[in-house]
Amino acid sequence: MSPAAVSPRRFAPGDRVTVAYTHPPGHRRIPYYIRGKSGLVERYCGAFPNPEELAYGFDGLPARHLYRVRFQQTEIWPTYDGPAHDTLDLEVYEHWLSPAEEDAS
Amino acid sequence: MNDKAAHTYAEGHAHTILRWSDDSAHDIEETARYPLMTEAIRQILVEKGIISADAVRHLIEQMDARSNVTGGKIVARAWVDPAFKERLLGNAKEAIAELGIPEVDATHLIVVENTETVHNVIVCTLCSCYPRMVLGMPPEWYKSKAYRSRVVREPRAVLKAFGTELADNVTVRVHDSNADMRYLVLPMRPLGTEGWSEDALAQIVTRDCMVGVTVPRVPAKAHAVK
Numbered sequence: 001m002s003p004a005a006v007s008p009r010r011f012a013p014g015d016r017v018t019v020a021y022t023h024p025p026g027h028r029r030i031p032y033y034i035r036g037k038s039g040l041v042e043r044y045c046g047a048f049p050n051p052e053e054l055a056y057g058f059d060g061l062p063a064r065h066l067y068r069v070r071f072q073q074t075e076i077w078p079t080y081d082g083p084a085h086d087t088l089d090l091e092v093y094e095h096w097l098s099p100a101e102e103d104a105s
Numbered sequence: 106m107n108d109k110a111a112h113t114y115a116e117g118h119a120h121t122i123l124r125w126s127d128d129s130a131h132d133i134e135e136t137a138r139y140p141l142m143t144e145a146i147r148q149i150l151v152e153k154g155i156i157s158a159d160a161v162r163h164l165i166e167q168m169d170a171r172s173n174v175t176g177g178k179i180v181a182r183a184w185v186d187p188a189f190k191e192r193l194l195g196n197a198k199e200a201i202a203e204l205g206i207p208e209v210d211a212t213h214l215i216v217v218e219n220t221e222t223v224h225n226v227i228v229c230t231l232c233s234c235y236p237r238m239v240l241g242m243p244p245e246w247y248k249s250k251a252y253r254s255r256v257v258r259e260p261r262a263v264l265k266a267f268g269t270e271l272a273d274n275v276t277v278r279v280h281d282s283n284a285d286m287r288y289l290v291l292p293m294r295p296l297g298t299e300g301w302s303e304d305a306l307a308q309i310v311t312r313d314c315m316v317g318v319t320v321p322r323v324p325a326k327a328h329a330v331k
Binding site: 029030031033045046048051066068076077080081085086087088089090091092093 | 213215230231257258259260261273274276277278279280281282283284285286
């Protein structure tokens, strides 16, 4: 059972979001390769105790919203040599996400 | 090789290390400390009567007893029952509970479906997160740094190394189990299995098919499986 998060969700499936480009010390669940990258929220996974605090013996509460975000491989890796439609999905806690800025076009 | 190195490191100790696995030869000195610490803590807890040696043994036995047979049953049911498949993709926990397989907690399991145009493959780049509740313990290669680092950035080359070549019109979708969810690939049912029983189907759903590095195949002597 997921403990209730105190805050309402900020994102919904389909939202374009950007992962924070930051390198704080400590236990983090956001791989370096995805920091600063943008993708689309694929689904909401629920609220979970924050692993960044659980790792140091705290209770991780309030729970944090967790989303699955889908990224285009060509956006993650500039040298990706597969088709442009290949994707990578991973899970990102809400506090690592912000709304993606509109692409200038 | 690494197991041997770890064993040598621990040889001065009379105690048995219960679990040891690591693929990184270069940091043996670093990582060998942790199994020793774990074992020391285990022994202290047992000596103080906080846990029993038998309880630890029992848990290990339970963990080792889980296997990909469970995953195979789930996939085979999804192949023969489209309504079950839809429920499985929508809410794996509830769908798997219908099968009545004891002690399978699929609370945080997400099942991803392979189709003619999508091929899914699972990895955990941070460590070795794996859908143990339905597949048992992960294979060594799944935990290797080579697999973990390469499959996210050149999945097609890694799949090819596993003998799985995909056409360009197929989307390769890598799932990094980097947080709380676990993933199981629902492979496509291969041609030539029409009319097969659920049990026969389950037998061709191997572990690697459900991780997504290969696809199910009909054995040459298919009639023997039926």
